[in-house]
Amino acid sequence: MKVTQLDCLCLILLHLLHTSGSERFEVLGPTDSIVAVAGDDIILPCYLKPNISAEDMTVDWLNLDFLDERVFRYQNHRIIRDDQIPYYRGRTSLFEEELWRGNTSLKLTRVQGTDEGHYKCLIQSKSWYDDFTVQVLVKAVGSKPVVSIEGHREGGMGLLCESEGWHPDPELVWLDSKGVHLSARTLETHRDFKGFYRVKQHVIVQETDTNHFTCRVQQKRINEKMETEIHLPSELFDPTPWRMAFIVLCCLGAIIGIGLSLAIYCICYKKDDLTEQRDDLKKDNNDITRKLDDHNGKLEILTSQLDFVNTNWSPDFETIRTHAVDVTLDPDTAHRNLILSDDGKQVRHGELNQVLSDNRKRYKNWSGVLGNVGFSRKFYYEVKVEGKTEWTLGVVRRSINRNERSRPIPYKGYWTVELKDGKYTAHADSPLTLLLREKPLKVGVFVDYEKGQVSFYNVEARSHIYSFTRSKFSKKLYPFFNPGGSDSISLVVCPVDATD
Template sequence: METGPDSLFLTPVLLLLCLHSSSIRFEVLGPTYPIVAVAGDDIILPCYLKPNISAEDMTVDWLNLDFLDGRVFRYQNSKIIREDQIPSYRGRTSLYEEELWRGNTSLKLTRVQGTDEGRYKCFIKAKSWYDDFTIQVLVEAVGSKPVVSIEGHREGGMGVLCESEGWHPQPELVWLDSKGVHLSAGPPEIHRDFKGFYRVKQHVIVQETDTNRFTCRVQQSQINEKMETEIHLPSELFDTTPWRMTFIVLCCLGAVTVIGLALAVHWTHLASDELRGHYFETIRRHAVDVTLDPDTAHCKLILSDDGKQVRHGELDQVLSDNGKRFTNWSCVLGNVGFSGKFYYEVKVEGKTEWTLGVVIQSINRNESFIPMPNNGYWTVELKDGECTANADSPVTFTPREGPQKVGVFVDYEKGQVSFYNVEDRSHIYSFTDCTFTEKLYPFFNPGGSDSIPLVVCPVDATD
């Protein structure tokens, strides 16, 4: 058979078309196991073509199958298409575009959050062929250390609330007594934020025990993680002893009249008040003279000439950078450090925000910090009508009456820092079992919500 020039030309063309047709067929492959992602980390969802042909002229779609309109990422016509992308993925997804030529269509997902958990489809489409692969993504997040707050008297006991956030998957919250026995508590409240992380909180009513120590534990069995906070409730908070003693006497006698009952309660309270007053006057005998140190004052604070008052100003003052000054928090220290036993009083009347206590001299004054004992701070603050003891696990509570004057007492050797309402001589909060290795300096923050000053008052032990 004769072979003309036209047939010689068509033969390689047909051969190339056949080769092109066969090369366009491919498989989309990826891992057969789930991808486990830690919240906040960056992850890669592997996806590639077999054979390793170029995907530069193909459409690459990544879809989250748990969303109705679930486009996570699209690459088409050699460019990234941002329309119709799920809003929560904006700015967090990308391909390795420099590797598309060899069939690598893996997706990089940054700053993983709870809503990222789900089934992802890697869908690759050429002009006349397509294929896809599905990957399971699991997200793990260990939440915050539980925060415990005191809610006050509830049904013969003390109401306490525990909260923790930032978990994934959904955690379980349990209350335990000092022996590890589960306490009966109200139903947990579960919330999920816009990033898909879980927040859990639960109320419990506890009765006074020999230890008054209770633990809130938040745990997630799927990821084998737990966080817990122990709280010690001072016996003064329960304040039920006089009534219980009166009730026992009433039951035993069986014939106590209303007058007798009233007298019993009255004299019991008198005895309690007398003991409390005697103890309070004892600690006031350790009063020291406290003067504010202007060299430590933040530039927004305004001190009185005698160094006994401090308030928050509106403008930054031009002050020397002496290495002692607070630069990130509106605070000031007393000019003398103490050890042993010492006591001072501060007038807070009319203020809506303040923080008081003691700190060690070597605290970092130039960076943001959390005012807790681990960082050298033993403080109590008032804000939005609630008091918070800034322990390593903060304790929030609502005082029976807002103090007009606060007393701060330190027993250095015993490792205790206590706060009192001077007017009614009641106990506010105590840090116990502390370890001190440096002198302690009085600490003041007048807050920025009002212009009323904190006033260091002279202590008269006969008040």
């Protein structure tokens, strides 16, 4: 049989089509959301179609609510943990024995409130990739409400109701014996580091025919509620016993006071020399107390400033300024209320929301803006704050959640110092009030990336303000600016002049 050149060409084309098509695959998963109960283990299904082996591929699981931050990575036949979101460490795994058949499902253990979100399963081979997204909803039923009596308040009886451990955040209502809602104060909601919510609310109740009151905590999305009923005896609403007790105490106090006065008078009358000595001792005691208070105030100031700059290995201020970088504000991250200068060096708070493009990088609930360049080395920049009554400065991880307004602490990816209501505060894990001798007109921010230190300086006074130490950085840090909303003066990024 004679083979022509045309036959050879057709065979070659068929082979190329077969080999190119064999690399292609689809990534599939569930179409419905996965509802997880807090504390349980869940599986996020993901698999290849056709069921080819994923052992030589890269498997990435990403949390899209954290700007595509990595939850888990499998690559080159091993697990990569370098840039994994910290609170997923030790809680995620693949079924490695199932990779040969295309099963890339993720197991997530000990589910907590912060796990709620959208997860992307991204599979990459040498010549092809595909992905699939699944939503995880977290359900947690909190504790039975605890009701406590606060005493007489504004002509009634004050009650407090508290409950914790909920997800999503619940609502709290007070009811009378007939199930009618009572008017209460504003609901207080707090979220812990695992993402669970604690709620509490105060109410003032008046005496009724039954004096039965109910605190109900409910979450409609998960169709769960918990409630506690309390009965108040009528005697509690009658202030007469309280007044009688107060009068009796006042009378006893008056009698004791008169007796002490007479005793002192007799002693003073009979022993003038003791009186003179007592007055001298009292004067000396006042002098000592005043000096002690003065020393304690000075000690508090010194203690608030004492950190790594007092150690032998810390660099001096002029050495720090040699690490100056050029910082320009990134308009794509700016909140709609912020107005940036054309050169990107100034930012102030405006009164109206601007019509700006919507993107995932922009701050939604906090008046913040980032620098357009991140750094993973030593760097320093200066910001003019003269005349401002409110500002927040520092550095952040780019992965911070810009849709929520929570306290900017290192755990959330913020290292910042703030001026507000006349007080300077370092946002450590617990807020630290800073006692500054001089009000800074220009603030310097220095980062020693390798040593995990973020420091703040009063540039004109050449003095140290505060330092965050012993932090662990794994990604680039970006300058952060919040001009506040109490004035219209701009924060100005200044060039660093070694001679000023």
